[in-house]
Amino acid sequence: MAPPAVTPASPSVAHGKRFLIAWIVLSAIATPLVAIFLGPAIPPGNDSVQASEQVFSNTVMVSISTPVCVFVLLFLLYVFASFRSRGSALVDGPPIRGDARIQLIWMVVTSATVLFLAGFGTYELLKSGSGGGQGPNAAFQPAGYKRALDVQVIGQQWEFTYRYPTYGGVEVPHLVLPADTLIRLHVTSLDAIHSFWAYQLGVKADANPGVDNIVYVETKGPLQFDIHCAELCGLWHGYMFDTGHVVGASTFAAWIKRQQSYFEPVMRYLPPYATNYLPDPSRRAG
Amino acid sequence: MSAVAVEVRPPLWRRLIGFNALTAVVFGIGGYYLGWFIGHHINGASVAYLGVGGIDQNDLSVFLGYFLGVAGFLIGMGFGVYPWARLRGYPPSLREKEQQGVGRYFGLCTDHKVVGIQYLCGIGLFFFIGGLNAMLIRVELLSPARQVFPAGQYLTLVGMHGTMMMGIMSSAILGPFANYFVPLMIGARRMAFPRIESLTFWLLMAGGAILTTTIFFGGFPTGWTGYQPLNDQANTGMDSYIVFFALVGISMCLLGLNMIATIVTMRAPGLTWSRLPIFCWGVLSTAVLQLLAAPVLIAVLGMAMLDRTAQTTFFIPSGGGSPYLYQNLFWVFGHPEVYILALPGFAIVLELLPVFARKPLWGYRLAVAGMLGVTLLSWLVWQHHLFMSGINSNLRPFYMLSTELISIPTGFTFLCGLMTLWRGQIRFTVPMLFCLAWFFNFLIGGLSGVFLSDVPSDVTTHGSFFSMAHFHYTIMGGLVFTFFAAIYYWIPKMTGFQLNERLGKIHFWVMFIAFNSTFAPLFAAGFLGQARRDVTYPAHLQFINDWVSISAFVLGASMLVFLYNFVHSLLFARIKAPVNPWSSLSIEWQLPSPVPVHNFDQIPVFTSDPYGYGEPSRPSALPAASPAGGSS
Ligand code: HEM
Ligand SMILES: [Cu+2]
Ligand SMILES: [Cu+2]
Numbered sequence: 056m057a058p059p060a061v062t063p064a065s066p067s068v069a070h071g072k073r074f075l076i077a078w079i080v081l082s083a084i085a086t087p088l089v090a091i092f093l094g095p096a097i098p099p100g101n102d103s104v105q106a107s108e109q110v111f112s113n114t115v116m117v118s119i120s121t122p123v124c125v126f127v128l129l130f131l132l133y134v135f136a137s138f139r140s141r142g143s144a145l146v147d148g149p150p151i152r153g154d155a156r157i158q159l160i161w162m163v164v165t166s167a168t169v170l171f172l173a174g175f176g177t178y179e180l181l182k183s184g185s186g187g188g189q190g191p192n193a194a195f196q197p198a199g200y201k202r203a204l205d206v207q208v209i210g211q212q213w214e215f216t217y218r219y220p221t222y223g224g225v226e227v228p229h230l231v232l233p234a235d236t237l238i239r240l241h242v243t244s245l246d247a248i249h250s251f252w253a254y255q256l257g258v259k260a261d262a263n264p265g266v267d268n269i270v271y272v273e274t275k276g277p278l279q280f281d282i283h284c285a286e287l288c289g290l291w292h293g294y295m296f297d298t299g300h301v302v303g304a305s306t307f308a309a310w311i312k313r314q315q316s317y318f319e320p321v322m323r324y325l326p327p328y329a330t331n332y333l334p335d336p337s338r339r340a341g
Numbered sequence: 342m343s344a345v346a347v348e349v350r351p352p353l354w355r356r357l358i359g360f361n362a363l364t365a366v367v368f369g370i371g372g373y374y375l376g377w378f379i380g381h382h383i384n385g386a387s388v389a390y391l392g393v394g395g396i397d398q399n400d401l402s403v404f405l406g407y408f409l410g411v412a413g414f415l416i417g418m419g420f421g422v423y424p425w426a427r428l429r430g431y432p433p434s435l436r437e438k439e440q441q442g443v444g445r446y447f448g449l450c451t452d453h454k455v456v457g458i459q460y461l462c463g464i465g466l467f468f469f470i471g472g473l474n475a476m477l478i479r480v481e482l483l484s485p486a487r488q489v490f491p492a493g494q495y496l497t498l499v500g501m502h503g504t505m506m507m508g509i510m511s512s513a514i515l516g517p518f519a520n521y522f523v524p525l526m527i528g529a530r531r532m533a534f535p536r537i538e539s540l541t542f543w544l545l546m547a548g549g550a551i552l553t554t555t556i557f558f559g560g561f562p563t564g565w566t567g568y569q570p571l572n573d574q575a576n577t578g579m580d581s582y583i584v585f586f587a588l589v590g591i592s593m594c595l596l597g598l599n600m601i602a603t604i605v606t607m608r609a610p611g612l613t614w615s616r617l618p619i620f621c622w623g624v625l626s627t628a629v630l631q632l633l634a635a636p637v638l639i640a641v642l643g644m645a646m647l648d649r650t651a652q653t654t655f656f657i658p659s660g661g662g663s664p665y666l667y668q669n670l671f672w673v674f675g676h677p678e679v680y681i682l683a684l685p686g687f688a689i690v691l692e693l694l695p696v697f698a699r700k701p702l703w704g705y706r707l708a709v710a711g712m713l714g715v716t717l718l719s720w721l722v723w724q725h726h727l728f729m730s731g732i733n734s735n736l737r738p739f740y741m742l743s744t745e746l747i748s749i750p751t752g753f754t755f756l757c758g759l760m761t762l763w764r765g766q767i768r769f770t771v772p773m774l775f776c777l778a779w780f781f782n783f784l785i786g787g788l789s790g791v792f793l794s795d796v797p798s799d800v801t802t803h804g805s806f807f808s809m810a811h812f813h814y815t816i817m818g819g820l821v822f823t824f825f826a827a828i829y830y831w832i833p834k835m836t837g838f839q840l841n842e843r844l845g846k847i848h849f850w851v852m853f854i855a856f857n858s859t860f861a862p863l864f865a866a867g868f869l870g871q872a873r874r875d876v877t878y879p880a881h882l883q884f885i886n887d888w889v890s891i892s893a894f895v896l897g898a899s900m901l902v903f904l905y906n907f908v909h910s911l912l913f914a915r916i917k918a919p920v921n922p923w924s925s926l927s928i929e930w931q932l933p934s935p936v937p938v939h940n941f942d943q944i945p946v947f948t949s950d951p952y953g954y955g956e957p958s959r960p961s962a963l964p965a966a967s968p969a970g971g972s973s
Contacts, residue, residue, distance in 0.1 A: 070763075070764065097801075097868060098801060098868045098869060098870070099801055105800075108797055109797050109798060109800055109801050111797075112795055112797035112798045113792065113798050113801065116791060116792050116795060116798055119791075120788040120791065123784075123788060124784065124788060127755065127759070127780060127781075127784045128781070128784075130759050130762075131759075131762075131777065131780060131781070134759075134762045134763060134765075134767065135767070138698075138762065138763065138764055138765050138766065138767050139766075139767045139768075139769070140699070140766040140767055140768045145699070145924055146699065146766045147699040147700070147766060147954045147955035148698060148699045148700035148764055148765040148766045148954065148955055149700065149764055149955055150700065150701050150953070150954065150955035150956040151700065151701070151703060151760075151763075151764070152701045152702075152703065152704075152705065152952075153703055153704040153705070153706075153707070153760075154703075154704075154760075157756075157760070158704060158707055158756070161752065161753075161756050162749070165748065165749050165752040166749055169745045169746060169748055169749055172745050172791065172795065173738070173741055173742040173745050173746075175795075176738070176741045176745075176794075176795040176796055176797060176798075177738040177741065177742075179796075179797045180737065180738065180741075180796045180797060184734075185796060185797035185800055186797075186800045187728060187729050187734075187737075187796055187797070187799070187800040188729045188730065188731040188734070189731060189734040190730075190731035190732060190733070190734040191731070192734075192735075193734065194734060194735045195734070242731075246570065246574075247568075247570055247571040247574065248568055248569075248570070248571070248664055248730075250729060250803075250804055252804070252872065254870045257800060257801065258800070259729045259800045259801075259803055259804070260729055260731065261727075261729050261730040261731055263658075263664055263665065263730065263731065264570065264658045264659075264664065265658040265659075265663075266665075266731055268730070268731035269731075281870060281879070283870065283872050284872070285729075285803065285804035285805065285872050285873075286568070286804060287496070287562070287563060287564050287566075287568070287571070287873070287874045288571060289496075289562050289571055289574070290492050290493050290496070290562060291492060292492075292496070292874065292875065293492060293495075293874075293875040293876035293877045294492075294876075294877060333658050333659045334570065334657075334658060334659050335659070
């Protein structure tokens with residue numbers, strides 16, 4: 056193979072400077088647009104305090120992603136336009152094997168971004184757990200958590216039921232929550248692992264048998280929300296959904312009273328309220 | 342060896358008798374029935390004696406059937422011959438079984454180049470089956486309400502697709518390309534353990550066949566993660582999953598071991614660590630992950646098997662076990678596993694860019710550091726899959742940090758790749774197009790990964806189609822695209838024939854556009870509340886899903902373009918490829934195509950790395966082209 060011709064490493068146009076300026080300008084335009092228009096449009100919406108926190112987190116994530124995305128895409132486009140090999144002769148590029156300064160800058164910038172992201176995520180998490188399941192010893196408690204209303208979510212193949220320990224442990228088939236209240240959900244399961252996903256509330260917590268998975272959510276105004284199982288739990292997993300409601304305080308009081316009297320005859324047969332349950336061993340390998 | 346040419350070939354029936362794939366299949370099936378028979382007798386007797394369990398639950402028979410089946414398969418393939426000969430006192434021999442002809446592709450062959458081609462075809466077969474499953478999933482998801490498949494079959498499809506892809510594609514680059522090219526790149530005549538090399542391949546094939554047989558046992562409902570206690574509840578189809586993944590684990594572990602041993606001990610003189618081609622560094626990092634992660638998988642599946650047969654309760658809460666234990670162990674393997682799928686992609690991209698940008702690899706040391714950094718950090722992040730599970734919730738900030746830290750070494754790969762392009766002389770050949778697509782795909786995959794690693798954002802996205810889209814961008818976009826880059830790049834060397842470039846370009850563009858049109862909308866579907874592994878979805882998402890399904894069918898069709906190109910070019914058109922069609926400086930291109938059996942007559946002495954584009958021309962290895970001469 057004949058040695059290919061070598062282009063002199065021409066100092067040439069200030070490609071680097073040109074690219075950087077284009078990147079900064081484009082990012083400066085795109086990032087605010089994304090932050091203002093795209094970010095807040097990202098679900099789950101603003102129907103609970105935790106959902107709003109997630110929208111904020113998602114907004115920060117897309118906003119930070121924007122300049123990164125612009126950088127790589129612009130770089131590729133620039134390179135395709137400027138550095139394609141023209142003609143059929145085989146020509147080598149300049150033998151540049153690295154540049155310590157660029158490497159250093161890159162490391163500093165990526166590290167700073169990453170540390171910022173981790174710090175930001177932790178800060179957001181500390182507020183109230185951001186609607187994620189926190190296990191039995193929830194550490195990320197919102198202010199006033201002592202007065203939160205306890206509600207238990209019990210997953211089983213293939214439905215969720217809900218118990219209200221404050222109201223005599225009554226167990227109901229559909230979730231209703233009072234508006235403008237801090238709720239402490241205790242998520243558990245009777246068999247396989249499920250995941251309780253209340254979409255508009257921004258709540259997701261796995262239901263493990265024998266585990267009390269606590270999650271805090273602060274409701275806002277009246278709302279109808281979708282509930283879905285988000286962890287594969289067997290045959291009818293796809294049909295494990297439900298609709299829940301957030302209602303005003305007086306409606307809630309009336310509703311829970313009705314449930315108590317309605318389910319009164321059944322309550323005698325239910326096991327006493329506990330924060331978790333173990334699967335029935337006779338259902339093993341069913 | 343020169344006598345081969347004049348040998349009179351025995352009749353066909355005579356050639357079919359002996360240790361080969363046919364015998365292996367016969368022995369395998371025989372072994373299966375023997376195991377099944379034994380299992381049934383043990384199970385029946387013990388049930389009668391202990392009075393527990395149910396006779397209808399004969400997981401033991403299935404497991405024993407599979408084990409003896411695999412044993413019979415390997416014996417039929419001839420893996421027992423050498424150990425047996427050594428036991429009887431024959432001297433050790435490093436290589437044997439290197440006959441000529443197509444027969445060697447259907448048996449135990451210790452030529453690393455044959456194993457490479459075996460892997461390519463074997464992986465292609467199971468990739469095709471996994472892809473068919475994906476098409477069927479997308480057929481089902483055309484409508485939220487009308488069911489093409491019953492719910493159980495749908496879960497089996499999802500599980501088979503995911504498990505097949507994760508299991509088989511873990512060796513997608515290392516199997517075909519590292520086996521073929523690492524010895525060439527490091528100037529060796531073979532891999533460190535040639536018989537183990539062949540064993541890894543046949544184990545993988547046995548595994549793939551076993552996973553496919555799950556349909557005869559009712560399938561399995563758990564997806565590729567196999568979470569407990571669902572795993573324990575499931576019927577015997579689950580056993581296929583367990584045996585498949587355990588075999589993949591053994592295969593992966595041995596493959597990794599072999600690669601490490603080869604690269605560490607068999608480099609030719611002069612090939613210092615800083616001259617090692619970057620591809621070999623990527624293989625080495627992947628191999629470390631394979632070697633160390635796979636045993637965890639094998640162990641956790643072994644425990645699951647004991648739970649299902651011997652009635653232990655490792656993962657059964659009512660017996661004092663914990664499903665968390667399974668999740669932890671699974672992801673201790675599972676996260677390194679996803680880098681086992683991603684790192685070879687980095688390696689291919691960084692190896693090919695210098696060739697097609699005609700520039701040295703930019704920041705060689707940084708690129709190596711990036712790969713090693715990923716290898717190290719990928720052990721520290723597994724609980725990011727369990728952010729919502731309630732386990733160790735106070736440690737979530739740590740896992741958030743460690744996960745996001747991985748973007749730093751991953752960023753090195755990006756920097757080195759991009760800067761290699763900078764001021765290069767880029768040629769947009771088919772392999773180059775696939776490499777360039779990697780940048781785009783992995784960028785999207787990586788940025789969406791940042792959402793998933795941030796706990797508050799993960800509350801929205803975990804378990805939804807967002808995460809599904811994310812990992813397809815990283816695996817399909819990151820691995821499968823580079824897998825094709827490697828095929829288009831190296832096939833001329835492996836076979837001596839050219840692939841059709843026009844068809845290659847059509848394949849690329851259809852695949853790239855259809856891939857993005859399939860998976861990008863799924864980010865939106867996930868954000869809008871579509872959960873993974875669901876046979877139904879909210880009705881208002883039907884438009885997105887139909888769009889995705891149709892794109893997925895186009896994506897599937899692009900694979901057929903490739904298949905046609907591959908079969909037609911190699912079997913029918915057979916246009917001889919030039920020895921070095923890409924004018925690469927890497928040593929494998931200085932050898933004739935296809936490479937002779939013993940690679941080099943004279944072991945080369947390396948004087949530089951293979952990236953000296955644009956530098957004063959000097960051969961990177963002396964003697965530059967010293968293939969094994971004459972007849973082999
Ligand atoms: C031909 C292109 C592909 C299409 C159209 C496709 C489509 C899908 C679909 C529809 C699902 C099920 C989503 C759900 O309901 O949860 C899925 C799951 C999955 N896919 Fe793919 N896929 C493709 C290629 C791949 C490749 C190449 C890999 C890896 C090498 C892969 C790995 C997975 C995994 C691991 C899962 C998860 C299975 C589970 O939930 O257990 N896919 N894919
Ligand atoms: Cu469920
Ligand atoms: Cu992970």
